[in-house]
Structures are given as structure tokens and as C-alpha cells.
Amino acid sequence: MHHRPPHLVSDVMTRRVVALGRTATYKDIVKAMRQWNVSALPVLEEENRVIGVVSEADLLRKQEFRDADPDDRYARLEQLANLAKAGTVTAEELMTAPAVTVTANATLGQAARTMARAKVKRLPVVSDEDTLLGVVSRSDLLKVFLRDDEDIAEEIRLEIVARLFPAPLEPIRVEVRDGVVKVTGRVRDTTLVPIVTRLVRGVDGVVDVDCALLGPPRLPNLDPDLPVDDVTRPPWGAGSIT
Incomplete structure (x- = not known):
């Protein structure tokens, strides 16, 4: 049975990219961002290698310090780096370097974590040689998350349920609605239920999981009027060890 690999950055990335050269001017950068409706642009050197990124935040530092109170400019030592950027005019001087990038074969989860750590909205996608892709x-x-519900359900049935529970006590149902997965049925080994939940959460397009798998049914009590202790504990003197 073939296991479907996770979606990669190469599956969803935008391949048509606007980039800057080292000598691009401040006004050229602003015009490019406005024309292409983006908030950041990669800066390239020879052979299209990414050496940095210019963002709106980098550009706004120039405006931020233009009207600043001179007495406040040096209030904090960490502002010096920003103040230096505020007086620059080219992409090489404005850019943040080294650039935070991601490779084309990274998973979507890895890319999301990189974005979160770097607090950015876009990432240049590069090859192993740092060439822009x-x-x-x-x-x-x-x-x-636009993936069809039935497509998600079929992957869960084939790649997770069928592998973990080849002989369930009763048929296992997998239902998906708006990306929310519900798994029901009875299985012999309930220690696998947390594993099912974790694996289903890792399927592309899954928003949430409700794993309601149950174990084997309890044996019926043949004499419901008899107290449980009297059923499970032998009477005194009947096979007791002294």
C-alpha cells in the first residue's frame, strides 16, 4: 500500500517572483512593492543567490526617523541600527541579511514554523545552493485546507485505519466535514487510539480530530441482581487459603 507523502513547499509556492538587485533604489523598491502588491522582496547577487530581504518594515524606518525628536533618537542603544538603515538608499543597504529562507522540499509545517519564528509573512524558496526558486x-x-473532504477521508481510511486496524471488531467509520474528522468504531487494542489521533492530525487539510474509537464491549452480567463483590469473590471457606 502506497503512503502519500506530505505536501511540500514546492507544491504551493509562487514560482513567478519579483526580486531586487543590490543597487535597486529606495523609490524603485517602493514602486515594485506597490505594483506587485507584496510586503517584502528578496535581494539577489550573482547566479540568483538570495543574500537578503527588503521588507516594508525596512522601508518605513526611513519615514519613522524623519520626524523623530532628535533628543529621543539615541534614547536606546538598539535604535542605532534602525537609525543607520533610515539613512540608506539602496537595497543592499536596506535589506535584512542573511535572509530567512526555506527549501523547496521542506514540508508546509516546517515552513509555517520558520515564518512564526522569524515573524514574517513571506519566505524566499531556495535550492540547496541558495538559488531563488x-x-x-x-x-x-x-x-x-481547501482539500476535498472525501479525499481526506479516503487517505485516512487507507493510510492510517487500514494499517493500524486490519481486523477491527466492527467496521471503522471515517467522516470528514469541513476538514473536521470523526473516527468511530470498535478496535481490539485501545492503546493505538492516541496514535490514530496524532497521525490524523498530520494529514494535509485536517482542521481537527474527534477520535471516538471504543474497545471490546464488556461481558454482560448474567445476574444483574447479584452484587458484583459476591460474583467475583468466593464465599468464605470455598477454596480460600488460610
Whole structure:
């Protein structure tokens, strides 16, 4: 049975990318961002290698310090780096380097974690040689959640349920609605239920999981009027060890 690999950055990234050269001017950068409706642009050197990224935040530092009170400019030592950027005019001077990038064969989860740690909305996608291949954005990472519900359910049935429970006590049902998965049925080994939940959460397009798998049914009490202790404990003197 073939296991479907997770979606990769190469599956969802935008391949048509606008990039800057080292000498791009401040005004050229602003025009490019406005024309292409993006908030950041990669900066390239020879052979299209990514050396940095210029973001709106980098550009706004120039405006931020233009009207600042001179007495406040040096209030905190960490502002010096920002103040230096505020007086620059080219992409090489404005850019944040080294660039935070992601490889094309990274999973969507890895890309999302990189974005969260770096607090950015877009990442340049590079090859192993740091050559620019594309750009991936937050909206690109969310594309997997547009996946069809039945497609998600079929993957869970074939790749998870059938593998873990080849002979369930009763048929296991997998239902998906708007990305929310519900798994019901009875299985012989309930220690596998947490594993099912974890694996289902890792399926592309899954929003949430309700794993309601049950174990074997309890044996019926043949004499419901008899107290449980009297059934399970032998009477005194009947086979008791003294």
C-alpha cells in the first residue's frame, strides 16, 4: 500500500517572483512593492543567490526617523541600527541579511514554523545552493485546507485505519466535514487510539480530530441482581487459603 507523502513547499509556492538587485533604489523598491502588491522582496547577487530581504518594515524606518525628536533618537542603544538603515538608499543597504529562507522540499509545517519564528509573512524558496526558486506566503500554506473532504477521508481510511486496524471488531467509520474528522468504531487494542489521533492530525487539510474509537464491549452480567463483590469473590471457606 502506497503512503502519500506530505505536501511540500514546492507544491504551493509562487514560482513567478519579483526580486531586487543590490543597487535597486529606495523609490524603485517602493514602486515594485506597490505594483506587485507584496510586503517584502528578496535581494539577489550573482547566479540568483538570495543574500537578503527588503521588507516594508525596512522601508518605513526611513519615514519613522524623519520626524523623530532628535533628543529621543539615541534614547536606546538598539535604535542605532534602525537609525543607520533610515539613512540608506539602496537595497543592499536596506535589506535584512542573511535572509530567512526555506527549501523547496521542506514540508508546509516546517515552513509555517520558520515564518512564526522569524515573524514574517513571506519566505524566499531556495535550492540547496541558495538559488531563488520562488516565494511562499502564509496564504500559500493555507491552500491545503481547501482539500476535498472525501479525499481526506479516503487517505485516512487507507493510510492510517487500514494499517493500524486490519481486523477491527466492527467496521471503522471515517467522516470528514469541513476538514473536521470523526473516527468511530470498535478496535481490539485501545492503546493505538492516541496514535490514530496524532497521525490524523498530520494529514494535509485536517482542521481537527474527534477520535471516538471504543474497545471490546464488556461481558454482560448474567445476574444483574447479584452484587458484583459476591460474583467475583468466593464465599468464605470455598477454596480460600488460610
